[in-house]
Amino acid sequence: MKRLPALAMLLMCSAAPLALTPVMATPAFAEAATTSPTAVPSSVYARAEAVLPQHINELIFGLSVRPxxxxxxxxxxxxxxxxxxxxxxxxxxxxxxxxxxxxxxxxxxxxxxxxxxxxxxxxxxxxxxxxxxxxxxxxxxxxxxxxxxxxxxxxxxxTAATNRSSTSPDGRWMAEVRDGDIYIVSVADGSARRLTQDGANSPYATPLINLKDMAAQGTSRPETSPMVIWSPDSRKIATYRIDRSSARHLSLVQSSPKDGGPPRVLDYVYPLTGDTDIPTSEGLIFDIETGQRTAMQTPPRPVLYYGGPWYEWSADSKAVFERQPTRGYGALTLNRIEADTGQVRKLTEDTSDTYVDFYGHFWTYDDKSDTHFWTADPDGYAHIYAINAQTGARRQLTSGNWRARTVAGTDNKAGRVLIVGSGREAGRDPYLRHLYSVPANGGQIRLLTPEAMDHDVSVSPDGRFFVDNMSTIDQPTRSVLRRSSDGRIIMELGRADISAYLAAGYRLPEPFQTVAADGVTPIYGAIFKPADFDPAKRYPVIEDIYTGPHYVMTPKSFEAAMTGRNANAVAQIGVIAVTIDGRGTWGRSRAFQQVAYKNLHAVGLDDHIAGIRDVASRNPWMDTSRVGIYGFSAGGYDVVRAMTRRPDFYKVGVTASGNHDNRLDKATWNEQWMGTELGPLYDENSNITWAPKLEGRLLVAHGELDENVPPLASLRLADALIKANKDFEFMMVPNADHFLDAVPYYQRRRWDFFVRELLNQTPPEAYPMRPFD
Structure with a gap:
């Protein structure tokens, strides 16, 4: 078979795509390559398509109740x-x-x-x-x-289109931004008063604009809602002004606008990791009656991603609160800012010699008790603290070797806080969520959801009731209404109807427990099988990977298993699909997560391999000599590191929207896990550095309008692979943003790649995917 040059560029469009020739077989696949490939019937793809998350609601009904x-x-x-x-x-x-x-x-x-x-x-x-x-x-x-x-x-x-304004709590006023300045408009008669005069070149109440909003409106200056937060008494607003004068700008070309016009260049502010010239914000408070302007007495705040600062008003409208991390995430502070003077007082602070987990941090303000609820992990496990909004007095509400995740609500009349946690119940998967009732002034914790399942809950505003969607990945959802005083079920709201799913022959996912590469640490995962699974056969294995330290990849609820992953659909092409969470990820202890700190390229893979091999040793229908891998975003980064660090195990991979070099991505995420000091550490953790070690077959894909990870990350990887004379395939998707799984054609081409390169079969020719709603 004749081979294409090193880089085959595949442009996805309405016309027929440029055909791509498979890379040359490696020795591990040499025997398979000498046989004639068998054709996969279209019915196999139809079977996979039907259980994509975008279509699963045609087979399964009542996945959850969202009150x-x-x-x-x-x-x-x-x-x-x-x-x-x-x-x-x-x-x-x-x-x-x-x-x-x-x-x-x-x-x-x-x-x-x-x-x-x-x-x-x-x-x-x-x-x-x-x-x-x-x-x-x-x-x-x-x-x-x-x-x-x-x-x-x-x-x-x-009704008319949404007005670009923010209405006061009493309904009397609207705040608007016109040509960069803030106006207050009377709802009664439409009269307007101008609060600022100098916003033309440096606008007020205007965030860093998300590239997705630019693409949707076809301009680098789209209309956005004013970023103002009204005081509860409707007398003041808290807002900000961002200095963009020295900030880094990136530009992307929308090659194929939907109106068929010429290409558009979209220019946007996007600080990269380690940038010293960055946007900074100034916090401001305005009295809407007098127009008085009060500057918050804080130093300029770095704005490292889209949006801007967030302020929370006190219940009495006398102060605003802000949560502020330091650059590099070595500290996280809760500040109180007096509305009349702008004076700032630190209410509480957490510090670390490594990092404070901002991505996993929870903060909420309860205006009824004038209390902040705040997570911290000084003892190695995240727990809830109550912080007095006036004095900053800090009281720990939960403790122990388990994780308190969030405050779901409060029953202030009963004096109890309702907390979601995981890992407290012995003998259970430590990621399963439960709801607990905790006395606000200290005392014994009460379990409200005793079933050994994942409990996805929503608490009523008055704290007296909660909706509980209980399930596991192999036990469909039961939705009930419960009392928060004792957890008693008072009403059945529904059960997931999977009759059509089972009638079509599909199987439920299977959770598993195994051990990490250290032979000691328990880790958890899930298996997805094809509908026509035959235990007498041997199936290739494909891992859906994401090892970002802020995330848990393996679903725990039935809804997440059906709608949050593509593994079920991938399994239907005739493989065993796997997810697994090794050390270095979120949801357990700090020690479990911290091994990823400044070590993103090395951590976790051996745990995944050890876990998959262990499960396969008990299930001979899993063929670990044929393992593929795919991932998205940080999971796309994982794919390339797997195929450069562990190519003896991972043979075929598809990387989508990957942040292949942490210096070419958003400052926030990468500085959280890698620190702010660039240099050799970033070199060692870059897929660009490791590109010459690539083995196996790789498809690289990226959306041309990726708002989250710039396409330059995949293009730099392509450049490094070309320089190393490595064969690979490349796909740039016109009009696509970060989430490539929203593109049906990409889904199909991913199946094609695995069918051709891992299964040694011929995909159905140009299988027509249904559009997604």
Whole structure:
């Protein structure tokens, strides 16, 4: 077979793509390469396509209940997905009653009449649905337009596009940004007052703009909502102004605008790791009646990613709070800033000789008790602390060798805090979430969710009830309403309906426990099998990898297994798909995570290999002589490091949107895990440095409008591979952003690559993927 030059550029477009020739077989595959490949039937791809996360709701119904709480009490509504279409249900926990949120047939009829397009009941899809608790009216989007439904009159009418403004809590005022300056507009008569005069060149209340917003509006200066935070009494706003004058700019070309026009150049601010000239913000407070401007007495704050600072108002409107990490994440501080003077006082601070885990940090302010809830891990496990918003007095609420993750809510009348944690219950997967009730003033912790499952909970605003979606990856979701006082189940809300999924022959994922490469540390993973699995056969293994220290890759809930990963779909091409979490990742102790610090390129792979080999030793249908790997973002980085550090194990890989050199990526994530000092450490942890060691078959893919990891990361990798005379394949996807899995064509070409290079078979020719909604 004739080989292409070192780099084969594949452009994805409506025309036929440039064909790519497989790389030459390595010795481990030489025998397979001498046989004639067998053709994979289209039915295999159809089987894989049906269980992609974008389509799974056509086979599984009622994956979870997502309550939308009404007001400050306990009533809520939720959307229930059924084979006949969505139902919108209102629940009153006090009376233990459920009713339709509205007359579904009336809404369908009126929406069809108003839009001039027929609408079947099963096709009703209301996105961004909001309920006015006082009037019962609904605002929602449907078929690309915004609508208003008045249930008392059964009338539907179109609404105008969202106004670029921020409304005060009392509804009297709107804040807007016009040509960089802040205006306060009266809702009653539309009169406007200008608060600032000098925003033309350095705008107020304007964040660093996300490239995705630029691409959506087709301009480097898109309209955005003003970034102002109103005080509870509606008398003041907290905001900021960002100095962009010396900040790094990157530019990307949108080669194929959807309107068919000429290419667009999008210019955006994007600080890279280690940059010294960076955007900085100045915090400001305005009195909207007098126009008085108060500067927060803080030094300029670095802004290292899209957006800007976030401020939280005190319940009495006298102060704002900010959480501020130092550059390099050696310290994390909670500050109180007085609204009248701008004076700053440190309420609490955590420091570390290595890093404070900002990505895994939880902070929330409870305005009813004037208390901040804050996580810290000085004892090696993250736990919840209560911090007095006036004095900064700090009290530890949880302790022990387990992880307290978040505060899900508070029942202030009962004096209890509701905390989500994991790893506390002996003999269980340490990642399974449970809800606990903790006395606000100290005392014994009470387990509210005793079932040995993952509990995905949402607590009512008054803290008296919670919705619990309990499941594991092999036990479909049961959704219930429980009392937070004792965890008692008071209402069944639904169960996942997997009858169509099972009738189609699909299998449930299987969790497993194994040990790390040290032979001691327990680690956990999951296996996904093809629908036609035969234990008498030998199957290649493909790992879906992501070892970012802020993340847990293996799903724990049934919903996450079905919608959060592509492993189930990949398994259907005729492989065993695997996820696994080795040392260096999130969710357990600090010691478990910290091995990744300044060590991203070396950590974890041996744990993954040891774990997969151990599971395969108990399951002879897993063929560890044929192992593939794919990953996205930090997982894309993992793919290349696996194929350069452990090419004896990982033979075929697909890397998507990979941050292949930590210096060519966002300052935030990389400085959290690698520090701010560039040099030899960054060289050693760069896939660019390791590119000459690549073996096996590799497909590199990136979206041309990737807002999160610049495409230059994959292009630098390509350049290094070319210089090393390595064969590989390359795919740049027009109009695609960071999440390439949202592109059906990319999904199909990933299957093609594994079918051809790992299974030694011929993919179905140009299999037509369905579009994603």
């Amino acid at each position: 939308q709480w009404i007001g400050d009490g306990a009533e809520f509504w939720f959307e229930r997905n059924t084979p006949q279409g969505p139902d919108y249900v209102r629940v009153n926990p006090v009376s233990n009653q459920t009713t339709p949120l509205f007359d579904h047939d009336a809404l369908v009829s009126q929406l069809a009449a108003a839009s001039g397009r027929p609408l079947a009941r099963k096709d009703l899809r209301l996105t961004g649905l909001k309920l006015d608790a006082k009037t019962g009216s609904l605002e929602f989007s449907h078929d690309g337009r915004k609508w208003h439904f008045d249930p008392t009159q059964s009338t539907v009418s179109p």
